[in-house]
Amino acid sequence: MTYRLRSHWIGLVLLAVSIAFLVSVPAWGSGYLKRTIVEFIYLLALAQAWNLMAGYGGMLSIGQQGWLGIGAYALVVLAEDLGINPFLAIPLAGLVVAALAWPSTLLLFRLRGAYFAVGTWVLAEVLRLAVTANIDWLGGAKGRSVRSLMNYDRFMRENLTYIVCLLLAAGGLAAIYFALRSKTGLALTAIRDSEPGASGVGIKVLRTKRFVYVVASGFTGALGALIYANLLSVSPDAAFSLNWTAYVIFIVVIGGVGTLEGPIIGTAVFFLLRQFLFGFQEWSLIIFGGIAVTVMIVAPQGLWGLVKQRFDFELLPVRRRLPARLITEPSAVRAADRLDPA
């Protein structure tokens, strides 16, 4: 019990300190620092979205780059062609992606396990080809730039991007956290543990999974819009690159699938390794791939899983506990329970 109380406090303090730090950055930070933080945060958010879908919902998608790319292109269309404020267009792009992701589940959910994984990949390819090959208006293979953002001066733009990123990620992560603590979260965790068991206690398995897929994809789309607002131009090969999903999977797997803390650790490890291997992109991918394979064999629960196993320690508690108001007459119950030889 003391462990838990303490770990919650550690979590809260860490959270408060990081928020204070992050909020203060625009006032003093350099452009480089802001860009680095933006990158860290969007990778973390992408990882959380994938983790929600794969770790909790059991849907192993390797085609999220499709939704990321669509989100980026949605930003271009909304901001450039429809004249919507680009920073407002970022969350709207997420909604566009969610609206597209819903019907795609009608086909994808016919596939199971490994076939679902490849199916999502095919879908991502279809989306990429549809965007590049046929619509000159989207710039073909060269892509397009987000001109409306260039109207802002550089300092202003960096700060706005930074703030939008912070808001989006904080909003998304808070939504995931509270969703996991809600009824839906209980249902999702139950589905993760046993689908037949879940349907046996009245959980609508298919509906819950579809909801999670659509939400995770929409969030990924909004992040895609953010990433390319930061880069100022979109090209299909980069926006629909499989590397996005590869990074995300390595982050989640290294940190621990199906935990909220895992991706945080995973992102940190990923960042450090990448800084270390800067300029050797192929080598870094080889090393990440090797780490993922090794983790699967040696410790499939990931780094955070190892910590949790040893210390029963949670920084971000999503567990529900017996509320104190209900613990009223323990003595009678205990006496009855002592009869239980187990």
Added chain:
Amino acid sequence: MAVLEVEDIHAHYGLFHALKGVSLEVASGDVLAIVGANGAGKSTLLRAICGALPVTGGKVAMNGSSIQNQPAYELNALGIALVPEGRRIFPSLSVEDNLVLGGYRGRKGHWTLQRVYELFPELVKRRHNAGLDLSGGEQQMVAIGRALMSNPELILMDEISLGLAPIVVEQIYRAMGDITAQGATVLLVEQDLSRAFTVAQHVCFLLEGRVSLRGVPSALGDQEMMTAYFGASV
């Protein structure tokens, strides 16, 4: 001399302690019937002996050498064959392919495809049918034939009369004589006591993972058997 010696073995299904120290011996050429209520651990015992389920304690020995926790596919080569519960015919293989596969390890002996067809003539006209299309009785014959094809020294049969019409059961039990005549030792799990007693020299009752009674069928009393079967008296 004892072909099979089982000494104080334990086995678990996950957390469920299914066998809690079972010991028994089977002499060469004998038929031993294992009876008990559902969940008493009979199938578990057979699966533990043939290597399909890991033993968590105790010792299993065949012809004096210890064999526990060797994989099932190695024990098959040593001469232990299991006719599994529910028959487990390979649905996409023909009857003949099912039988031939039984001899995968190439142990030599009395049983050949020809002799199995002689034992169960019904199978001849079905030889090219898929395992999926057989009746329950035919499936059971294939399952037994498939086990015989490995020319086992010890053959373990799990619930071979379950769900079959009495006349088919009759036929399958008649084959039992031919099987033991070739020198195989048989361990038989059977719910139908009277049926088991017609072929078995010895019987062993299991109750909740332990041996509750054993002996020669004719020497056991009704009440004694009821208690050994159900536990607390009914």
Added chain:
Amino acid sequence: MKLVAGTVSLSAGSIHFDGRKIDALRSEDRCGIGISRTSQVPQPFVGMTVWENVLTAACHGGHHDLAAAEEVAYSCLQRTGLLDRHGQLADALPLMGRKRLELARALACAPKLLLLDEIAGGLSDFEVKDLVALVRDINESGVAVVWIEHIVHALLSVVSRVVAMDLGNLIADGTPDEVINGPAFKQAYFGDKIATVGMA
């Protein structure tokens, strides 16, 4: 039994519950109209605590919001004697604990009909006695119970009506005394395996 709970679909005939035809309903929806089932092999949500397991059932099967579900879950844990273990991961429960958890989860769905599939299998005599008392208590609170069991002595002390089945056919139906002493039962029991026993 699995037919009624919706995990196996039936090939002919129909099933009615509370006067409604339910053959076409999915497992999760049958739970919604008041049929709960414990499975032969317990299927706890192993990564969740005991409390969360039951709370999940109370939320979704019992259609409560979280606050109300907490009350329901609490009373279900209390009734099944699991209260002391509320914070434990379901994965760490021993067999008896898992069976209790199955029962608590089924209860939290507020069933009118409770299907128990071999819930006493694998338990010691002492544990079975405990369980029998629990089931009797549930039945007395107004829930109809259908209990499939091979451990006959566990059943006979609880039930009001026994239906014995042999390979899909009904072979006896009556009070426990009538059935157990009838010739069909004795013959079937030593000739076969399944006896379904229920009480209404």
Added chain:
Amino acid sequence: MTIIYTIINGILLGGLYTLFGTGLALTFGIMRTVNLAHGDMIVFGSFMSLLITRFLGLPPFISLVVLIPAMFLVGQVLQHALLNRTLQQGVMPSVIMTFGLSVILQNAMLLSFSADRASLPIGSLATMSLPLSGDFAIGVLPLINLATAVLVLYLLHLFFRCTMMGRAFRATSDDPTTVELMGVSSRQMYALAMGIAFAVIAVSAVFMGARTNFSPLDGPARLIFAFEVVIIGGMGSLKGVLAGGLILGIAQALGGAVNPAWFQLAGHVATLLVLAVRPSGLFPETIDRT
């Protein structure tokens, strides 16, 4: 007439896709897993063949003598050393592990061979053709490719029907637990199956390298084609693979004839259509146990 020529070209292209799909169908049929590094292994095979050709001076098709046994071994080792270790833990480990391998292989090839496109030197075979009518001729190489694909499928069919080991494979696919009671180790069968799949990959790699040029980044696209062949044909069914390969080839050829940019897209659309109309493919063979 043009449409008939287009379809013939599609069929010939389908010969290559059939080979791509065969390996994937084999592993799915027997182990129910998908090797996500399948495409990268094909590209890897092409590069290996290129190396053998270059350093031993052998023609590409002769390099198969070395390449097939080598790839067979690689497949076995992969299954034994990595994939067999996580059999009991559901699909996630195998998906992530083979995905990791795919990324490793892709980048290792980028480092060793650069991103430039390469092709196998096959001399005059590349341009040989049989004239069909005035302005239309069938390439000899695509024809050999199609014949090889059919031959490979036929040999596999014979192997599965008529040999003891083939029976053991089918039985393992039906029921990997019970097959152990027959003296068959299912893990060993899995390793062998992966080995055979890799041997087929070697064959498809040489044909791919001979027909088109290739680069280290081509793997994912090859995996997707192979996957589409399997989806159209029916998961894990060898009979379906030929049909799937031909349909995919024809769909791409037809799409490409309308608009060169629709070449791949037409194949994807055909796959999604099959998935929408007949989720278990045109020739479903394996029994879905999930």
